Amino acid sequence: MSFICLNMSTAAFPFPVNAGTLAKLAKLNISNIWDLALHLPLRYEDETHITPIADAQTGVPVQIEATVIHQQIQFRPRKQLVVQVKDVSGHVLYLRFLHFYPSQQKQLAEGNVIRALGEIRHGFFGDEMVHPKIRTDIDKGLAESLTPVYPTVNGLNQPTLRRLIQAALKHLPADDTLPAELLQQLQLPPFLESLTFLHSPPPEYTARDLHEGTLPAWQRLKFDELLAQQLSMRLARQQRLSGHATALRGNGHISQPLLANLGFALTTAQQRAIAEITNDLAQTHPMHRLLQGDVGSGKTIVCALAAAAAMEAGFQVAVMAPTEILAEQHYLKFQQWFAPLGIRIVWLSGSVRKKAREEAKNELANGTVQLAVGTHALFQDDVAFHNLGLVIVDEQHRFGVAQRLALKNKGDDVHQLMMSATPIPRTLAMSFFADLDVSVIDELPPGRTPVVTRLVNSTRRHEVEKLVKHTCIQGRQVYWVCPLIEESETLQLQTAVDTVAQLQTALPELTIGLIHGRLKPAEKAAVMAAFVEGSTQVLVATTVIEVGVDVPNASLMVIEHAERMGLAQLHQLRGRVGRGAAASRCVLLFSEPLGDLAKARLKVIYENTDGFEIARQDLNIRGPGEFLGARQSGVPMLRFANLEEDLPLLEKARDLAPILISQQPEVVNKHLQRWLSQRAAYLGV
Ligand code: ADP
Ligand code: MG
Numbered sequence: 001m002s003f004i005c006l007n008m009s010t011a012a013f014p015f016p017v018n019a020g021t022l023a024k025l026a027k028l029n030i031s032n033i034w035d036l037a038l039h040l041p042l043r044y045e046d047e048t049h050i051t052p053i054a055d056a057q058t059g060v061p062v063q064i065e066a067t068v069i070h071q072q073i074q075f076r077p078r079k080q081l082v083v084q085v086k087d088v089s090g091h092v093l094y095l096r097f098l099h100f101y102p103s104q105q106k107q108l109a110e111g112n113v114i115r116a117l118g119e120i121r122h123g124f125f126g127d128e129m130v131h132p133k134i135r136t137d138i139d140k141g142l143a144e145s146l147t148p149v150y151p152t153v154n155g156l157n158q159p160t161l162r163r164l165i166q167a168a169l170k171h172l173p174a175d176d177t178l179p180a181e182l183l184q185q186l187q188l189p190p191f192l193e194s195l196t197f198l199h200s201p202p203p204e205y206t207a208r209d210l211h212e213g214t215l216p217a218w219q220r221l222k223f224d225e226l227l228a229q230q231l232s233m234r235l236a237r238q239q240r241l242s243g244h245a246t247a248l249r250g251n252g253h254i255s256q257p258l259l260a261n262l263g264f265a266l267t268t269a270q271q272r273a274i275a276e277i278t279n280d281l282a283q284t285h286p287m288h289r290l291l292q293g294d295v296g297s298g299k300t301i302v303c304a305l306a307a308a309a310a311m312e313a314g315f316q317v318a319v320m321a322p323t324e325i326l327a328e329q330h331y332l333k334f335q336q337w338f339a340p341l342g343i344r345i346v347w348l349s350g351s352v353r354k355k356a357r358e359e360a361k362n363e364l365a366n367g368t369v370q371l372a373v374g375t376h377a378l379f380q381d382d383v384a385f386h387n388l389g390l391v392i393v394d395e396q397h398r399f400g401v402a403q404r405l406a407l408k409n410k411g412d413d414v415h416q417l418m419m420s421a422t423p424i425p426r427t428l429a430m431s432f433f434a435d436l437d438v439s440v441i442d443e444l445p446p447g448r449t450p451v452v453t454r455l456v457n458s459t460r461r462h463e464v465e466k467l468v469k470h471t472c473i474q475g476r477q478v479y480w481v482c483p484l485i486e487e488s489e490t491l492q493l494q495t496a497v498d499t500v501a502q503l504q505t506a507l508p509e510l511t512i513g514l515i516h517g518r519l520k521p522a523e524k525a526a527v528m529a530a531f532v533e534g535s536t537q538v539l540v541a542t543t544v545i546e547v548g549v550d551v552p553n554a555s556l557m558v559i560e561h562a563e564r565m566g567l568a569q570l571h572q573l574r575g576r577v578g579r580g581a582a583a584s585r586c587v588l589l590f591s592e593p594l595g596d597l598a599k600a601r602l603k604v605i606y607e608n609t610d611g612f613e614i615a616r617q618d619l620n621i622r623g624p625g626e627f628l629g630a631r632q633s634g635v636p637m638l639r640f641a642n643l644e645e646d647l648p649l650l651e652k653a654r655d656l657a658p659i660l661i662s663q664q665p666e667v668v669n670k671h672l673q674r675w676l677s678q679r680a681a682y683l684g685v
Helices: 019-027 033-037 102-107 158-171 180-186 191-199 207-211 216-241 255-261 268-281 299-312 324-341 354-366 401-410 426-430 458-473 489-506 521-533 567-574 596-607 611-622 625-633 647-663 665-675
Strands: 043-045 061-074 080-086 092-097 113-119 127-130 133-135 147-149 288-293 316-320 345-348 371-374 388-394 415-420 437-441 451-457 477-481 512-515 538-541 554-559 584-590
Touching: 019 158, 033 158, 043 207, 061 092, 113 127, 147 158, 158 191, 180 647, 191 216, 216 647, 216 665, 255 299, 255 324, 268 288, 268 299, 268 415, 268 437, 288 299, 299 316, 299 324, 299 388, 299 415, 316 324, 324 345, 324 371, 324 388, 345 354, 426 611, 426 647, 451 458, 451 596, 458 477, 458 489, 458 554, 458 584, 489 512, 489 538, 512 521, 554 567, 567 584, 567 596, 567 611, 584 596, 596 611, 647 665
Parallel strands: 092 127, 288 415, 288 437, 316 371, 316 388, 345 371, 388 415, 451 584, 477 538, 477 554, 512 538, 554 584
Antiparallel strands: 043 147, 061 080, 061 113, 080 092, 113 133
16 A cells, blocks of 8 residues: 555755764654654753842752852862852752863853752752753853753754754644644644744743643644554554455354363353354454453363364364464363364474474475464474464464564465463553454453462461461362562572472471472372372462462462563462362562562552553553563554553544544554654554
8 A cells, every 4th residue: 555655765864964063963763854843852940040049949850040159170079170150149050061072161160150950959068950951152141931851862963953953843744744724623633833833932931831741732742642552453454455365264063062071161252252253254354353352261272163163164274373382282272172182283382303393394295284382483484384274373472573574475465362360451552553453351260269469578478378278178279489580590490399398398298389480391280280289288380370270179379489480470370269169369579679670560569450451551551562562563653642641643643534534544554654764664563
């Protein structure tokens, strides 16, 4: 589609810019006048008036005008330039510079009258400003309006950047991308006017006013950005819908016996999700659907039924997960469900030996096997499928860009089902994920009990050991999860081994098992089997149990060093208990001191049980990075808009996008040209 592949010709700048400056601008990702114009101030400095030192408040930026009465280089506690100034109010202030140049010493020679802009604080020497901005051109008079301060790089100073931006503004075409009547409806100011406002705010506005996101000028910029994102996502979606894929219609010969043997009935939410998926599979354009549901909501059976439909139609299915352990869980489950129905499954991961690998590849290539489960090894160049119809990707956001590209190359015309247990908050679903169709399993299978969460200081570990004992005496079982040690798997294993020893000493009457990532699959299976049948009462684990373990009799989850774990992971781990009828608990052991982030996370997990709410708060705490993962590279990022704050704008943009696409394609084209310069070029990964 013509307006997706943007190639804005960049005859650089319509005014002279020297090579050195060009290079520095490039570092700021600025390569044309639009980039310059959209390089918005980080903050504003108020140089419109002088504050007498006597009246200056501490902690807010002020500009003072004063005479240098003393200058000195001190060497203690470290080398620094200390300058004493005195203004007409008769008050003295220290200016302190930890880095300084001879030129600054000259500027601040005794007797010189200067202006200094900065925050006053009570310091080592008395009232002081550290690294104030100094002006000596005091005869020039005061600034009439606020001075914008831009993000910059070393060697590109503010006056130069300001001059370039002002020049760029003069060269921008005066026409708006959005028609005047539309702007009126939306109550938004013209674009150029908004930009000019933000770069050179009128004198009556204070710095505080300008930092308000609700200023009409800011609203306009944010709206435009959100609209560009909506448009590009919608177009990507249209492009997919215009692509071709084989329609896959199942006849039930696999899914019906599978359902009959399950031993449980599907929840309404699962049924709805399957209906949505099978409907997509029956279309002649590729499905691109995200199945999301909280941990334990039963996504696996839904994707198994999707696989069944594709296989019934005579096509192959590949199920891919980001880690070997996660992939293996699927493999085992699929074996359990499909093997009795006579379906063969191949396993393909990095650890599969050459011979077995060759065999699996042959079978996939000649079509003697219909179902493959594995890691991204499934999509290496030398793996060919006979007739791949459906790709199922679990926890897709955890894959890297290269892996996603490989997948895309293998299956542009193949139906794709993605699964995520990290619920995507509504605002993200509406924006960054707007090109996907989403099925939500918003209901847990019956018979789950709410989990009571406790935060316990690790100094009270012995009390937790008592609780473990108590739980086991009642015939229940316990998970004990060891801290995540990112730097070293060996270290992690060691702490797990130590924990087993410690627990065994404290609770000699209990049977304690240990599971970790280093065990061979058969060993892991044996440890798990002992826990499932109840002969092991306490299972000490590294975070491998995060995925897919299901033991309804387990009613206590202890997580050590919970402060080191992310919210999604804590939520997933906690979801391992509360699967049976017994009242369940999750004990989060933490060690002091706690950082702000850790505190915030523990508070959220303590106060919430709903995965969506946890994900929403996670988004607030950390921003969208975690959710987006590899997506970042392919989707226009937001520089100005904030999804939570600007939800009303996001909703307006979402509603407007389809109307513009169908009624005013030239507006769409123009708007995207303006907003998606080559830096954000749409990859569609
Ligand atoms: P997740 O969505 O976290 O992948 P799973 O698919 O692993 O969840 O399902 C969690 C557990 O719930 C599994 O033991 C699964 O067999 C069981 N389960 C799934 N659907 C139902 C249902 N409708 N009724 C009862 N149990 C179910
Ligand atoms: Mg799962």
